[in-house]
Amino acid sequence: MKRLIYLLPALLFFSVTVIAQRPPAISSPDVHPDHSVTFRYFSKKAQKVTLSGEFLKSPVALTKDTSGIWSVTVPPVKPDIYPYSFWVDSVQIADPNNTYIFANERFKRSIVDVPGDQPLVHSLQNVPHGKISYRYYNSGTLGTTRQLLVYTPPGFNLNGKIKYPVLYLIHGGSDTEETWTKVGRANLIADNLIAQGKAKPMLIVMPYGNVRPSPMPDFTKDMVSDIIPFVEANYPVSKDSKSRAVAGFSVGGGQTLNIGLTHPETFAYVCSYAPYTATEEFKKNFSDWSPNADQFNKQLKLFTISVGTEDFLYEPVKQNIAMFRDKGLKLDTQIVPGGHTWMNCKLYLATTLPQLFK
Amino acid sequence: MKRLIYLLPALLFFSVTVIAQRPPAISSPDVHPDHSVTFRYFSKKAQKVTLSGEFLKSPVALTKDTSGIWSVTVPPVKPDIYPYSFWVDSVQIADPNNTYIFANERFKRSIVDVPGDQPLVHSLQNVPHGKISYRYYNSGTLGTTRQLLVYTPPGFNLNGKIKYPVLYLIHGGSDTEETWTKVGRANLIADNLIAQGKAKPMLIVMPYGNVRPSPMPDFTKDMVSDIIPFVEANYPVSKDSKSRAVAGFSVGGGQTLNIGLTHPETFAYVCSYAPYTATEEFKKNFSDWSPNADQFNKQLKLFTISVGTEDFLYEPVKQNIAMFRDKGLKLDTQIVPGGHTWMNCKLYLATTLPQLFK
DSSP, rough: HHHHHHHHHHHOOOOOOOHHSSSSOOOOOEEEEEEEEEEEEEEEEEEEEEEEEETTTSOEEEEETHHHHHEEEOOOSEEEEEEEEEEETEEOOOOOOOOOOBBBSOOOOEEEEESSSSSSSSSOOOOOEEEEEHHHHHHHTTTTTEEEEEEOOOOOOTSSSOOOOEEEEEEOOTTTTTTHHTTOHHHHHHHHHTTTTTTTTOEEOOOOOOOSSTTTTTHHIIIIIIIIHHHHHHSOOSSSSSGGEEEEEEEEHHHHHHHHOOOTTTOSSEESSSOOOOOOOHHHHTTTOOOOOHHHHHSSSSSEEEETOOOOOOOHHHHOOOOOOOTTTTOOEEESSOOOHHHHHHHHHHGGGGGOOO | OOOHHHHHHHHHIIIIIIIHSSOOOOOOOOOOSSSOOOEEESSSSSOOOEEETOOSOOEEEEETTSSSSSEEOOOOSSOOOOOOOETTTTTOOHHHHHHHOOOOOOOOEEEEEOOOOSSTTTTTOOOOOEEEEEEEEEETTTEEEEEEEEEOOOOOOOTTOOBBBBBEEOOTTTTTHHHHHTTOOOHHHHHHHHHTTSOOOEEEEEEEOOOOOOTHHHHHHIIIIHHHHHHHHSSOOOOSSGGEEEEEHHHHHHHHHHHHHTOTTOOOOOEEOOOOOOSSSHHHTTTOOOOOOHHHHOOOOOEEEETTOOTTHHHHHHHHHHHHHHTOOOOEEEEEEOOSSSSHHHHHHHHHGSSSOO
């Protein structure tokens, strides 16, 4: 009893100071078994709250109950992981009650995971799991210490005899080195495809691709002169081009072309997803480029460009595909429905992994 | 030239569709050499924007220029890492231009790192770096697969002969398994203290401590029955109590007491930071507790409670310290200035690490 009296001040203090400062704990998003989703937001002062999400054609309004909780339930959506945000009057915000944030430098959006009736390729399944390691490396090119993420597959042994192949996987512009795992679930896609025997055990290295204010060539140099040597000095990996792949999305898809196609002796696999190519580096590298197509086609085991038909870059990507084919390069394409989204990104990666290192 | 024409549509499309949707890229926060900091936010529609931050006694207003950029420069602040947020009219938001988010389930705040003139104990320094690994483990207790983070020190070898000691480090209520690294910089504090020879190389395991809706005892069981066995099955670690420590902050500080003091045969080091103790589990474990103090004091090599004098839990923590001493337990305390903050958390951890596993 004496102890209980001791504890009362803490309880009251906690209630008064902490709970009073915070809005009520509400559940958002709530994903229902039929794949409909309820979103909630608390505000007594807001005049208007709307939901924007990549599962919606246009924003929808939330309605407020008497306690100040705004909510809306959207009809069943196709199982996937989607970015969304609230507009509260004139302010765009992430969902304060959702832990999962889209890793990005320019915007703060939340993500909602709508599971399938059967597990999806990016779902957490009951299979052996690899690890994601956060590492620092010194970039001589950029004169700084940078972070990168390394996925190692289940059973990976730093000191074992197996030499692994490596996929270097680059995020989009304004994304971060965490976007491919936090939003793209690259680690779970790899876990699942490896467990099914569809992909070879490999390392996936996810660097931070943004270099400011200097242009893209600096990241190309960072990749070739700093990142690859760091990985090859610290991990048991094969050091030939047939054991190296580079892939990336959007600005990272453009970086993939710039890095991969100018270094065919380094990468035998070059996989570009919805590449953004309106850069000086791309122009310089490719506008007057006359590759030895026969040699190039022998060096590359896979050169592929993926894009969605609703992607805002669909037309320039088609034009670039034609340009590379005009130059005699063998090039696979993956043209699918969908836009310039991370839903498509996951699909591109899940298609790529089984094609690598065969 | 033909190529340039190809690229023009992409450039225009990108400009129109993407750039038009986004606010201008502005730099926020800008930390100046004198430790003053400028914060910026873009809005043409907001009526009022204020800055709240744990380096401020009260919020300060930003002022708008003619282009819609709101800004304020705060006078020099003590070098540290601070959470902050903007209030835009009635809406509290993270800084949209700052990548670094406070990892938390209930709020979205940004963090600003004000470096010292000399490197601080949590700063990225030119020393060997350990790794942070993101792992999944199966919790039989909770019937689910959960994530935890494992810091391994520089030179760690999974298959080597060295057996490492382990610190189990728990976040605060509504934090996540990432808060100790993203906000608390536990990995860099360990890197720096190990490099200085002040801390022994150790593993730091950072689990996800929140268990809902069930009460705390489930996490105690998860720690003892699931997390420790997972770590000891997968890492080269010593398996005696003198090689295990448990520490945690706030709700995690309460969990630390509940886990550590009820398992003195498992943990010889119990370090509780500003513990929140107004829980049924704490009451049940300790209100009528009559430990064999002599045996207990022999089992524990370190039992310490840390708190700040401005912490809202200062009074109940002092009362709990008195309660444990009344029962004859040897107990070190660390009473410092400061509140219930992650600035203090880093300090507590930096004080703890050199005391462990000696």
